[in-house]
Amino acid sequence: MPELRQRWLPFSGLEFPVSARGPAYGERHALYQRYRHKLVINPDLTRALVSFQGNKSAPFYRWFKYKEAFSSEFITYILDHFQVHSGKKWSVLDPFAGVGTTLTSATKAGGQATGIERLPVGIAVMNARLKADLVSIVRFRQTLARLRNECIHNDRPQQYLFPHLKITQKAFSPETEKGMSVYHGFVETIDNPDVRFLFRFALLAVLEETSFTRKDGQYLRWDYRSGKSVESRFDKGAITEFWLAINRKLEMMLEDIEHRDGGRFSSNATIIEGSCLSELLRFSEESFDLVVTSPPYCNRYDYTRTYALELACLGYSEAQVKSLRQALLSATVENKSKRARLAKLYKSLDRESFYDQMEECFERQGALREVLSVLRNARDLGMLNNNNVPAMVEHYFFEMNLVVHELARILSPGGHIVMVNDNVQYFGEEVPVDLILSEFALHAGLKVDRIWVLPRGKGNSSQQMGVHGRNEIRKCVYVWSK
Numbered sequence: 032m033p034e035l036r037q038r039w040l041p042f043s044g045l046e047f048p049v050s051a052r053g054p055a056y057g058e059r060h061a062l063y064q065r066y067r068h069k070l071v072i073n074p075d076l077t078r079a080l081v082s083f084q085g086n087k088s089a090p091f092y093r094w095f096k097y098k099e100a101f102s103s104e105f106i107t108y109i110l111d112h113f114q115v116h117s118g119k120k121w122s123v124l125d126p127f128a129g130v131g132t133t134l135t136s137a138t139k140a141g142g143q144a145t146g147i148e149r150l151p152v153g154i155a156v157m158n159a160r161l162k163a164d165l166v167s168i169v170r171f172r173q174t175l176a177r178l179r180n181e182c183i184h185n186d187r188p189q190q191y192l193f194p195h196l197k198i199t200q201k202a203f204s205p206e207t208e209k210g211m212s213v214y215h216g217f218v219e220t221i222d223n224p225d226v227r228f229l230f231r232f233a234l235l236a237v238l239e240e241t242s243f244t245r246k247d248g249q250y251l252r253w254d255y256r257s258g259k260s261v262e263s264r265f266d267k268g269a270i271t272e273f274w275l276a277i278n279r280k281l282e283m284m285l286e287d288i289e290h291r292d293g294g295r296f297s298s299n300a301t302i303i304e305g306s307c308l309s310e311l312l313r314f315s316e317e318s319f320d321l322v323v324t325s326p327p328y329c330n331r332y333d334y335t336r337t338y339a340l341e342l343a344c345l346g347y348s349e350a351q352v353k354s355l356r357q358a359l360l361s362a363t364v365e366n367k368s369k370r371a372r373l374a375k376l377y378k379s380l381d382r383e384s385f386y387d388q389m390e391e392c393f394e395r396q397g398a399l400r401e402v403l404s405v406l407r408n409a410r411d412l413g414m415l416n417n418n419n420v421p422a423m424v425e426h427y428f429f430e431m432n433l434v435v436h437e438l439a440r441i442l443s444p445g446g447h448i449v450m451v452n453d454n455v456q457y458f459g460e461e462v463p464v465d466l467i468l469s470e471f472a473l474h475a476g477l478k479v480d481r482i483w484v485l486p487r488g489k490g491n492s493s494q495q496m497g498v499h500g501r502n503e504i505r506k507c508v509y510v511w512s513k
């Protein structure tokens with residue numbers, strides 16, 4: 032795959048170590064010196080490009096606000112950069128597909144796209160995109176008209192009760208719960224399965240705006256009006272009335288469905304519901320020309336809490352949410368080691384030697400050993416605000432090491448892997464996620480072409496800033512090739 036022009040600047044703004052207490056030598060410093068010339072600031076990579084912001088008003092992407100997504104323009108930028116859409120057929124994979132931004136944009140550009148996603152919320156959004164290609168516009172429009180006629184007085188019989196989880200109790204006003212119940216009853220009367228799916232999906236897509244919650248950075252924040260005892264008096268502002276929200280959503284969906292252009296998504300996208308930690312093993316070598324992805328960051332972010340309303344609405348029980356949390360890539364302090372299970376999986380596939388090589392790469396990664404040792408010492412001295420942070424970091428890298436090795440295996444020669452990820456910091460110590468993962472990539476036989484650094488990094492948390500001073504942490508896009 033050829034590459035386009037360059038207007039990147041040498042990276043010099045953030046010198047290593049950014050640690051307020053770490054020494055200017057050691058494994059991480061040596062690693063940084065090795066990769067210094069690969070780190071370049073790419074002024075094209077604004078934060079809007081690698082975040083959901085750019086999707087807010089784009090057709091289809093605007094159906095569901097998934098703050099963890101990157102923008103469709105980011106994919107277009109990458110496809111242009113590698114000129115993949117010129118000439119022959121090409122295929123792209125996103126092993127952490129989220130709501131399918133990679134798939135939607137790549138299929139639009141003429142590629143074959145495969146996405147793996149474990150969170151049912153992302154799967155529902157991708158399936159809605161699929162249905163959007165297939166659904167009869169006339170039937171959708173008629174059903175919307177019927178909804179307006181039949182539900183206008185909000186007085187249809189209500190049998191449905193929103194299936195709350197413990198942490199979603201009190202998320203809606205009684206009026207909203209009543210509206211949801213009436214709406215749910217209506218959806219059950221829809222005969223056409225595609226229309227029914229999309230109307231059900233519309234409910235999923237208005238939960239946040241009609242609730243007392245907001246997905247804010249790391250948490251699901253609760254408005255004081257919910258009656259939940261919350262520490263700070265958070266006011267999310269106007270809360271959209273249920274019928275207004277659902278009508279607006281369905282109108283928006285209809286508008287996009289009316290303007291769909293040929294149904295490329297449904298014929299060229301493959302959606303796999305599962306964990307990439309096992310699903311990647313199913314692909315044979317050299318299956319994809321390009322991988323564009325953004326894994327969860329190693330930042331304690333818990334998707335199952337942030338998307339608790341949606342999971343409840345999808346019928347997830349407490350036990351199912353718990354097991355879902357464990358199935359996701361380890362990035363929370365509650366995640367337990369998946370190591371024994373993964374070892375067993377490789378053994379059952381007669382791939383023990385591949386597994387052993389990966390394990391050795393993981394065990395020998397000096398900078399990672401250094402980070403883990405600093406964090407464990409801090410934990411033993413009672414200086415971490417959560418004692419499971421070292422284990423979380425360890426699990427994160429163990430699993431990402433496996434992902435990187437599998438991606439290297441299934442990438443075609445000449446192909447590229449593009450990965451968006453943030454570095455993180457604990458106890459004032461930077462964890463150079465970009466460099467450690469690039470070391471794994473090298474071990475897996477890939478070439479580290481460069482690490483694009485976003486012009487603006489990310490500040491450390493206010494809690495950490497108070498103790499360790501202000502550090503800017505690199506936000507990066509890695510470019511590896513085979």
Ligand SMILES: C[S@@+](CC[C@H](N)C(=O)[O-])C[C@H]1O[C@@H](n2cnc3c(N)ncnc32)[C@H](O)[C@@H]1O
Binds near residue numbers: 130132326
């Ligand atoms: C940063 S988001 C990616 C968002 C995506 N780029 C988009 O535009 O929608 C990371 C995604 O990885 C998913 N994920 C976490 N663990 C996973 C696993 N083991 N297998 C597959 N997906 C996983 C999360 O549910 C989340 O949707």
